Amino acid sequence: MQTERMARNAVSLVLPLLMSMALTAAPQSAPAGVTQAKPAQHVAEAQRGTTPAGAAAESEERERDWWKNAVIYEVYPRSFQDSNGDGVGDLNGITSRLDYLKALGVDAIWLTPVYPSPQVDFGYDISDYRSIDPQYGTLADFDHLVAEAKKRGIRVLMDMVMNHTSDQDPWFLASRSSRDNPYRDWYMWHDGKEETANDKGAPPNNWQSEFGHSAWQWDEKTRQYYYHKFYPQQPDLNWDNPKVHEAFKQIIAFWLERGVAGFRFDAITTLFEDPKPVINAFGEPQTDGFKTEFLPGVHTVMQEMRAWCDTFDSPSFPGTRVLIGETYMKNISSLDEEYGTREKPEFQLPMDTQLAFINRCDVSAFRTKIHEVEDGIDGNTPLLLFDNHDNPRLDVRYGDGVHDTAIQRVLATVLLASRGAALMYYGDEIGMKTTPPKRIEDVKDPMGITGWPKEKGRDGERTPMQWDASANTGFTTATAKPWLPVPPSAATINVAEEEKDPNSLLNWFKALTRMRKTVPSMGAAGAETLIDNDNAKVLSWTRKAPGEASVVIAANFTADPQTANLAGEDAGLKTAQLRTLLKSPGGKDPISADRIELQPFGVYIGQVK
Numbered sequence: 163m164q165t166e167r168m169a170r171n172a173v174s175l176v177l178p179l180l181m182s183m184a185l186t187a188a189p190q191s192a193p194a195g196v197t198q199a200k201p202a203q204h205v206a207e208a209q210r211g212t213t214p215a216g217a218a219a220e221s222e223e224r225e226r227d228w229w230k231n232a233v234i235y236e237v238y239p240r241s242f243q244d245s246n247g248d249g250v251g252d253l254n255g256i257t258s259r260l261d262y263l264k265a266l267g268v269d270a271i272w273l274t275p276v277y278p279s280p281q282v283d284f285g286y287d288i289s290d291y292r293s294i295d296p297q298y299g300t301l302a303d304f305d306h307l308v309a310e311a312k313k314r315g316i317r318v319l320m321d322m323v324m325n326h327t328s329d330q331d332p333w334f335l336a337s338r339s340s341r342d343n344p345y346r347d348w349y350m351w352h353d354g355k356e357e358t359a360n361d362k363g364a365p366p367n368n369w370q371s372e373f374g375h376s377a378w379q380w381d382e383k384t385r386q387y388y389y390h391k392f393y394p395q396q397p398d399l400n401w402d403n404p405k406v407h408e409a410f411k412q413i414i415a416f417w418l419e420r421g422v423a424g425f426r427f428d429a430i431t432t433l434f435e436d437p438k439p440v441i442n443a444f445g446e447p448q449t450d451g452f453k454t455e456f457l458p459g460v461h462t463v464m465q466e467m468r469a470w471c472d473t474f475d476s477p478s479f480p481g482t483r484v485l486i487g488e489t490y491m492k493n494i495s496s497l498d499e500e501y502g503t504r505e506k507p508e509f510q511l512p513m514d515t516q517l518a519f520i521n522r523c524d525v526s527a528f529r530t531k532i533h534e535v536e537d538g539i540d541g542n543t544p545l546l547l548f549d550n551h552d553n554p555r556l557d558v559r560y561g562d563g564v565h566d567t568a569i570q571r572v573l574a575t576v577l578l579a580s581r582g583a584a585l586m587y588y589g590d591e592i593g594m595k596t597t598p599p600k601r602i603e604d605v606k607d608p609m610g611i612t613g614w615p616k617e618k619g620r621d622g623e624r625t626p627m628q629w630d631a632s633a634n635t636g637f638t639t640a641t642a643k644p645w646l647p648v649p650p651s652a653a654t655i656n657v658a659e660e661e662k663d664p665n666s667l668l669n670w671f672k673a674l675t676r677m678r679k680t681v682p683s684m685g686a687a688g689a690e691t692l693i694d695n696d697n698a699k700v701l702s703w704t705r706k707a708p709g710e711a712s713v714v715i716a717a718n719f720t721a722d723p724q725t726a727n728l729a730g731e732d733a734g735l736k737t738a739q740l741r742t743l744l745k746s747p748g749g750k751d752p753i754s755a756d757r758i759e760l761q762p763f764g765v766y767i768g769q770v771k
C-alpha cells in the first residue's frame with residue numbers, strides 16, 4: 163500500500179449535470195470483446211485447421227495477449243454485493259453482477275482476498291490459502307463465479323499475499339509453538355537486544371510497522387520477537403527459506419488449476435528484510451526502508467513465480483496467466499525493473515503508481531509521467547490506474563468540489579484512452595465519493611482505530627457499491643446493516659440513475675471501454691504520442707495502429723474553457739478533418755485539428771478522416 167495517504171479535504175459538491183454528452187463512438191450493439199478470448203471450442207477448431215490459418219493465428223495471439231489491452235476491475239468483495247442479507251458482500255453477490263461488469267466492458271476482475279481470514283486487515287491476513295472464507299461463500303461458489311464470468315468473457319484474478327500470513331495460519335501456529343518446530347524458520351524470529359533470562363530486552367531494532375508502532379512483536383512462549391511489516395497479526399514470512407517458495411508455488415497451482423487467470427501480488431516489494439545492523443556516521447542504527455523494502459531477492463522470487471505460472475495453461479480458458487504487482491516504486495527505472503528481462507521475466511503488469519498518485523490536475527506532471535512510462539519501460543505494457551482500496555477516492559485526490567464529475571471524465575479518459583492495460587476500482591465508474599467515518603466508534607479499519615483522528619483509516623474508500631436509490635442502495639437487503647454505512651451520496655450517485663442518463667460518468671466509461679475494443683487505433687496495437695507539448699492547460703495525444711486512422715484525444719485540465727491547436731507539429735494533423743468519437747456533454751465538434759474547443763475539464767476524442 164502507499165505509505166503516505168492523502169490528507170482528506172471536505173469537498174463533496176454534487177455537480178449538476180449541465181451538459182449533454184455525444185456518444186458517437188460505436189453503436190450500442192457493437193460486439194463487445196474484440197480483444198477478449200474466444201471460447202475454447204474455437205481454438206480447438208482452429209487447431210484442427212477448420213478455420214483459415216491467418217484467423218487462427220490471430221485468435222491465438224489475442225488470447226495470449228488478452229491482458230495487453232485489458233480493462234481490469236478491482237472488486238472489494240465485502241463491499242460489492244451482498245447476496246445473503248448479512249450486510250457483507252460475497253461471491254454469489256459478485257456473480258449476480260457479472261452482466262453489469264460485462265456491459266461496462268470489463269475483461270477481468272481482481273478480487274481482493276476472499277480466503278479464510280480473521281479479518282484483522284479485512285482479508286489481507288490469510289489463515290488458509292486454499293479455501294474461501296465462509297463470509298464470502300464456498301469453493302463451489304468460487305467455481306461458479308469463475309464459470310459464469312467465463313461465459314461473459316471475463317477472467318478472474320486473485321490476490322496473492324506472500325509477504326505475511328495471519329497469526330492464525332497453521333504455519334505460524336506451528337512456528338510459534340517451539341523454537342525447534344520445523345516451521346520455526348518460516349517466519350522472521352529474532353532475539354531482543356541485550357536479552358537476559360528474565361527480561362525480553364528491547365526489540366531487535368527500531369523498524370516501524372506500516373500501521374504504526376514497532377514492527378517487532380514479543381512472543382512470550384518462545385521468548386523471541388517476530389517481525390511484522392503490517393499488523394502484529396500479520397507475521398512476515400521468511401523468504402530465505404526455500405520451503406516457503408515451494409509452498410506458495412503449490413498454492414498458486416491450486417488456484418490456476420481452478421481457472422484463475424492470474425494474481426495481484428500484494429505488498430511484494432517488502433518480501434525480504436535484512437536485519438543486520440548498519441551503523442550510520444553518527445553511530446546510530448541505520449533503519450532506512452532499504453533494509454525492509456525493494457531488496458534484490460524480490461526479483462529472484464518473481465522470476466521464479468513467473469516461470470512457474472508460465473507453465474500453466476487451462477484448456478477451459480486459454481491465454482496467458484498474468485502477474486500484476488503492487489509496485490509503489492520510487493521512479494520509472496525501478497518500475498522498469500519489475501518487468502524483468504526477456505530471459506528472466508517478472509511481472510507482465512507492475513502497477514504504474516507514478517501516474518496514479520500525482521493527486522492534482524497538473525498537465526505537465528501528467529505529461530512527464532506519461533512520457534516516462536512510454537519511454538522508460540522498454541516497450542512493455544503499462545498498467546495504468548488511479549485508485550484502489552488503500553487510498554481516498556478520486557473526489558478527494560483530484561476533485562475541486564465544483565467540477566468533480568468533469569474531472570473524473572478527464573481521468574477516465576487518461577486511464578482508458580491511453581496505451582496499456584487499465585485498472586479501475588469499483589465505484590469509480592459512477593463517481594463514488596470518499597466517505598470516512600465521523601466517530602471513532604464507527605471505524606472498522608484498524609489503521610483508523612490506531613491513527614484516529616489524524617488518520618481515519620481506509621473505510622471511507624470501501625463503502626458499499628451504490629447500485630440504486632433504495633434503502634441500502636441495493637447492496638444488501640433493506641433491513642440489513644451493511645458492514646460499512648451507505649454514504650448519503652447514494653441517493654443521487656448510483657448505477658440505476660446513471661444508466662438512465664446518457665450524460666453520466668457511467669456512460670462515459672462505457673463509451674471509452676467500447677472504443678478500446680472497436681476502434682483499432684485505441685487497442686493494444688495503437689501507439690501513443692503526446693502532442694502539443696508546450697500547452698500547460700490541455701493534455702493531448704494521438705493513438706495510431708499500423709494502417710489504421712489516427713485518433714486524437716484532448717483533455718482540458720483546467721476550470722476555464724480552452725482552445726487547443728493540435729495541427730502544429732504533427733504533419734498528419736495539419737490538414738486533418740476530424741470525425742467525433744466522443745466528447746464531453748455540450749462539447750463542440752471541431753472541423754479540424756487546429757481548433758478544438760473544450761469546456762472546463764472538457765474532453766474531445768476524434769478520428770482523423
Ligand code: GLC
Pocket residue numbers: 163164283286287323392428429488551552
Ligand atoms: C497491501 C494491501 C493493503 C493491506 C496491506 C497488508 O498494501 O493493498 O490493503 O493492508 O497490503 O497486507
